[in-house]
Amino acid sequence: MREEIIVSGRNNPLIDPQLHVWHWEIPTYLFLGGLAAGVMFFAALYYLRGRENDYRTAVKLAPMIAPIALALGLIALFLDLHHKLYFWRLYTTIRLESPMSWGAWTLMIVTPVSIIWSALHIKELFPNWDWKFDFAKELIGFFQKNKKVLAWIMLVSSAILGIYTGILFSAFNARPLWNTSIMGPLFLASGLSAGSAVVIWMSKNHAERKRFAQLDLMIIGIELFLIIHMFMGFLASTQVQIDAVNLFLGGPYTASFWGFVVILGMIVPAILEGLELKGYKIPVAIPVVLVLFGSVMLRFIISNAGQASRWLY
């Protein structure tokens, strides 16, 4: 039997005996970022399709969550940094090969766009809202005139944000479990699913809820399809990938992944939404909370299990 031990007493904090350098901050941010991407994507999509009055919640109200989610996510990201006072270094350079650089710059676009979009619709929430200053009114007027351009920017940048939350993981070739490009579309789908769940929750319009339940069902189907393909890809790959995916197939993350992410986070809400579409009365909060819970768990489990997977030598 081959046995390999470090005999010199290397015990670097956060790295030995098993890498655990990323704690709750990164998965929390990835969830909040994905959620923001989801609501912003649908808002831009249905605005551009001219359905803003049919899907009022999706276009006007739900995106107000985005700046809040992004702000909380950015706080989590900031807490994760060990050299906090140097965070501005992210914005003195553009590194095309680094997904984190892409993410930092995407956030630089997405965050202001989400704030502007919320500002444009603030009167929907507070009808007596007054901007008080002339320059604020002029600014709002300017964006109102160019809303279509803004929506296009929002559509593209929110999709990049959603994909980036997954690509962040897949770019690290030292952790075999993360090392698949399926992470990008999977996390995007998960973010869109969370976004549509929030719209279902907030909406009071039956047609809108029905449309987003249909959308969510479709997205959950895509997620399951991507997960199956991720497993197929890993199992047909090298020993390190097989070992990595075995964390979910009998290893320590089996119960939490299949139980929380796949069954409770995808299959059960899909069944409930399906039943609701068929006319059964189901409290809307149940599938919505389950989808959001599954979305959070997916990030936490992939983050932790990925750090447990490694190359062998």
Add this chain to the structure above:
Amino acid sequence: MAIDTKKCVGCSDCVVACQTENDVPIGHCRDWVVEVMDGTYPQLEMELRSERCNHCKNSPCVRCCPTGASHYSDGGIVLVTKNECIGCSACITSCPYDARYVHPDGYVDKCTFCLHRVKKGMQPACVAVCPTKCMYFGDLDDPGSEVSEVLKKRKYKTLIPEAGTKPQLYFLI
């Protein structure tokens, strides 16, 4: 750098020399010794390796660094610029050798091949202190250097070349 696994006795002098030379904080290591035991008793074979950053030619840590703090320096040595590092740990998760750690001051730290000594014409601390002289350091691009000569004569391996990092630490076997 080339390290002779047949000569290494696993004394960890290299580890202590590095900690002293580079003021490595207590409880942290830039280099370490790995013991590999292979076979079934009584037919056992042991290999000792003094490991550290592989100063890869295709470094995932340099690629994923969002600020450019991780970079290639003179002669391909991979370094971290302290006051450009934000401590995001992306490089730590991207290194298949787990060669980096977070310094208590917040930035990410790792082996520098003692560039400050090399610039003065000296050997890295680990090489200089090794009691069995099992390490060879020099310019791999210079066919006449000691390290190039020993790699011509001896069989060697690198660690997980299949990770695609093009590691530049050669273990003589």
